[in-house]
Amino acid sequence: MKKKLLSVIAPMFNEEELVFEYCTATLQVFEHLHKQYDCELVLVDDGSKDKTLEKMRQIRQQCENIITIVSLSRNFGLEGAVSAGLRKASGDAVVVMDADLQDPPVLILKMVKAWESGANIVIASRTKRSNDNFFKQVSAKIYYALLNSLSGQLNLDKSAANYRLLDRKAVNQILSLPEVNGVFRISVPFIGMKTVTVEYDRAKRAAGKSKYSLGSMIRYALDSLTGISVEPLRRLIWTLPITALIALVSIIGMFVSTDIWRVGFMLSLVISILFFLLFVSIGLIGEYIAQIMIEVKGRPTAIIYEYLPCENAKKGE
Numbered sequence: 001m002k003k004k005l006l007s008v009i010a011p012m013f014n015e016e017e018l019v020f021e022y023c024t025a026t027l028q029v030f031e032h033l034h035k036q037y038d039c040e041l042v043l044v045d046d047g048s049k050d051k052t053l054e055k056m057r058q059i060r061q062q063c064e065n066i067i068t069i070v071s072l073s074r075n076f077g078l079e080g081a082v083s084a085g086l087r088k089a090s091g092d093a094v095v096v097m098d099a100d101l102q103d104p105p106v107l108i109l110k111m112v113k114a115w116e117s118g119a120n121i122v123i124a125s126r127t128k129r130s131n132d133n134f135f136k137q138v139s140a141k142i143y144y145a146l147l148n149s150l151s152g153q154l155n156l157d158k159s160a161a162n163y164r165l166l167d168r169k170a171v172n173q174i175l176s177l178p179e180v181n182g183v184f185r186i187s188v189p190f191i192g193m194k195t196v197t198v199e200y201d202r203a204k205r206a207a208g209k210s211k212y213s214l215g216s217m218i219r220y221a222l223d224s225l226t227g228i229s230v231e232p233l234r235r236l237i238w239t240l241p242i243t244a245l246i247a248l249v250s251i252i253g254m255f256v257s258t259d260i261w262r263v264g265f266m267l268s269l270v271i272s273i274l275f276f277l278l279f280v281s282i283g284l285i286g287e288y289i290a291q292i293m294i295e296v297k298g299r300p301t302a303i304i305y306e307y308l309p310c311e312n313a314k315k316g317e
């Protein structure tokens with residue numbers, strides 16, 4: 001009987017120090033699975049400037065049956081790399097994970113078990129993230145608190161990142177979503193389906209530095225906040241009663257107070273608050289217009305320059 005295929009997608013951007021270490025750890029996990037499954041390791045090179053791609057090719061020479069390379073034409077960012085991997089992965093189940101060994105490959109065994117028990121989606125949830133720095137922990141808390149307050153019916157797991165297993169049905173559903181600027185960790189809960197969670201401790205990065213600058217983290221947060229729903233836009237209505245209240249208080253204050261300095265101070269405070277509200281509102285509306293622009297243009301999330309499928313993936317064609 002033909003074995004099922006399990007694909008693991010690992011996006012990499014300038015990870016030359018990690019390619020061998022990550023692949024060795026994941027191939028070791030595959031050894032525990034090979035009796036039941038054919039495996040495919042999809043290495044996505046997200047336009048690296050260092051020797052990442054060269055190292056991917058070297059390791060592929062040694063195991064052409066397992067290693068697939070998807071090389072992007074330039075750096076498209078993690079979301080683009082994940083979507084390119086999803087487009088090319090041939091597996092009956094597909095695991096998406098970071099390649100810096102913060103997501104331990106050994107957890108794949110547990111995820112596969114949960115899939116075998118009938119789950120369409122298996123989410124890896126971090127029990128602790130004390131290996132992340134203080135700034136990352138605080139910003140993650142704010143990010144998820146905001147997302148959750150805006151998520152409506154979506155059930156977001158605040159401890160889950162991209163480490164997830166999706167069966168073929170879920171992968172096809174994600175790929176059929178029409179949006180261009182999707183955020184993987186929002187698209188997955190959006191499609192629903194039978195979801196199971198497994199827990200793990202998030203490790204430290206095995207080598208190299210995080211590829212996220214403060215700017216790219218803000219960009220990512222804005223894409224998520226505007227991508228999750230139109231709730232932020234709707235909540236702009238609250239600026240109306242706030243503005244009315246401020247106006248009322250300042251008018252009463254002017255009648256009550258005879259001190260010209262106090263009145264002047266109050267007026268400038270009121271004007272500053274109003275301008276603040278105005279700029280936040282315009283900024284938010286601008287953000288949504290930018291998202292509409294991106295979606296209308298319909299440009300691909302990532303451009304695949306080269307695709308080298310492994311033997312195991314070709315078997316199923």
Ligand code: UDP
Binds near residue numbers: 077098
């Ligand atoms: N990554 C990518 N393209 C990018 C940025 C990151 O493919 O533009 C990959 C990176 O190589 C790693 C994963 O995405 O495998 C997670 O990135 P990172 O560890 O820098 O994120 P953090 O853990 O700091 O949030």
Ligand code: MG
Binds near residue numbers: 098100102205210
């Ligand atoms: Mg990392």
